[in-house]
Amino acid sequence: MTAKMTAKKRKLISPALRAAMLWPHTWAGVTLGGLLMLIFFMGSLAVFASEIDRWMMPATRVGAVEVGPVSLDPISLDHAVVPVVEKLAAGRAVRDWFVQLPDERRPVMALRVRTESGNAGGVATADGTLLPPVGTLGAGSFFYPLHYSLLLKAGFVGYWIVCFASVAMLAGLISGVIIHARIFKDFFTFRSWGQLRRSLLDLHNLTGVLVLPFHLMITVTGIVIVLPIVLPAGVQALYGGDLLRFYDDALGNYSRPRSGIAAPLAPLDPMVAEARRLWGGGEAAVVFVYNAGDAASVVRVNRDTGDHISLDVQPVFFDGVTGALLKYQAPGPIVATHRVLSGLHFAAFDHWPLRWLYFLFGLAGCVLIGTGMLYWMEKRRVAHGVTPGLGWRSVAALACGSTTGLLIATLAMMAANRLLPAGIPSRELVEVGVFFLTWICCAIHAAIRTRTDQTPNPPWSGQCAAVALLAAACVVLNWITTGEHPGRAVAAGDWAVLGVDLVLALTAAAAWRVSRRLVRRPDPELSTLVKVTDHA
Incomplete structure (x- = not known):
């Protein structure tokens, strides 16, 4: 047989x-x-x-070594993050900045600030204490x-x-x-x-x-x-090769140029709270502020993907001056499938x-x-x-x-x-x-x-x-x-x-x-x- x-x-x-x-x-x-x-x-x-x-970054071990397990309570961006951004800017005019919020695997927040005269970055504790420079790219910025x-x-x-x-x-x-x-x-x-x-x-x-x-x-x-990069025929035909416009439509992104009119940034905590409500209880992972200090500023809040397979961060966009909701778009079936396949590859789920x-x-x-x-x-x-x-x-x-x-x-x-x-x-x-x-x-x-x-x-x-x-x-x-x-x-x-x-x-x-x-x-x-x- x-x-x-x-x-x-x-x-x-x-x-x-x-x-x-x-x-x-x-x-x-x-x-x-x-x-x-x-x-x-x-x-x-x-x-x-x-x-x-x-x-590789001993300074970031504060969550477990010095103060006990990190608290996963929501961080106040207005009280803990914005002052750190101002320290990193060191008096220079800020154009854009973002913060990666702490989670169970990384008890510190990482910040990056783009000013008119250069970029600056750093890490800080959940209470807004700026840590010394890490002095390494580590796995996240080199191996990956x-x-x-x-x-x-x-x-x-x-x-x-x-x-x-x-x-x-x-x-x-x-x-x-x-x-x-x-x-x-x-x-x-x-x-x-x-x-x-x-x-x-x-x-x-x-x-x-x-x-x-x-x-x-x-x-x-x-x-x-990487299909949109290596097979750009569709993007070329429909968007004239404009990847930015393609991602705006496909992934629900939103962008607009600076207006040149100075305006203060609205409180960020209410925007994050509204994003949580739209997600049905999801937690924020990354917050971007584009065109900072301008009347056309935009705040983007990305959702944490640790509780699901899909890499869909469900971005929510707010007007940086008024705090009004600008865009929140659910992905279409093709993009949703792409995000699930991406999530299977990245293994970002917890x-x-x-x-x-x-x-x-x-x-x-x-x-x-x-x-x-x-x-x-x-x-x-x-x-x-x-x-x-x-x-x-x-x-x-x-x-x-x-x-x-x-x-x-x-x-x-x-x-x-x-x-x-x-x-x-x-x-x-x-x-x-x-x-x-x-x-x-x-x-x-x-x-x-x-x-x-x-x-x-x-x-x-x-x-x-x-x-x-x-x-x-x-x-x-x-x-x-x-x-x-x-x-x-x-x-x-x-x-x-x-x-x-x-x-x-x-x-x-x-x-x-x-x-x-x-x-x-x-x-x-x-x-x-x-x-x-x-x-x-």
């Missing part, structure tokens, strides 16, 4: 089709594997961006934008590159399903012993099958989010078990991509003997740089965050420089090792050891520089910092074990090839 079912399944997908799918599946992974690894890894970190920010735009925002070029890689990932997932006819058998197969290539292929198949629905969902929704699943499944995507690249390398190395060509060496250096090298760069940035003095100029840019310089050095190190070794092999063991040492150092440095060790974090209820420290500790332990195992267990296939070559 089993043999008949297997034969019937094989007839459904012809060998010719599987062979045709193998080429794009292989080369999409080989050429774009490093980029996809960056996208998936940074996306995984972005799931806990607020918690990593709290670890690196995930979706590669920090290349001019001309949306980063979005285009990421979208192209996402389409390639989608093609790789679909072609992978076609290639692996024994997809259900692969679900239960993992041989961690024997040949390295066999183990890599089993792990590649296992992560691909086990988390396939998530990978399909996260890839498709990621493409959908659900801790699902957030952990997103994080672990994102890391499983990294394993899927990494094992695919490593399997290709091992297969080519065995086929070409101990002297593989330039193509193999290039992919080997890329694979090492985009896996262990990316981990080392991330941990080096976190260690620099704890080591750099608080008062140095452009401290956040120094951290970013440490990240990219370390990443480049890791890739160069891998390239040199694969070029100079008699039996070319990327320095997996050495870089895994570096990952372990850096991860452990980050935990110790957090303890030394802030005085917050795990015991104190538990006592204070600072679960965000404790969680980051625990993940770092687990990373250190896992990386050290892998490093030692790679030293003790050389590849048996490669050893055989070396012996044959020596005898020859």
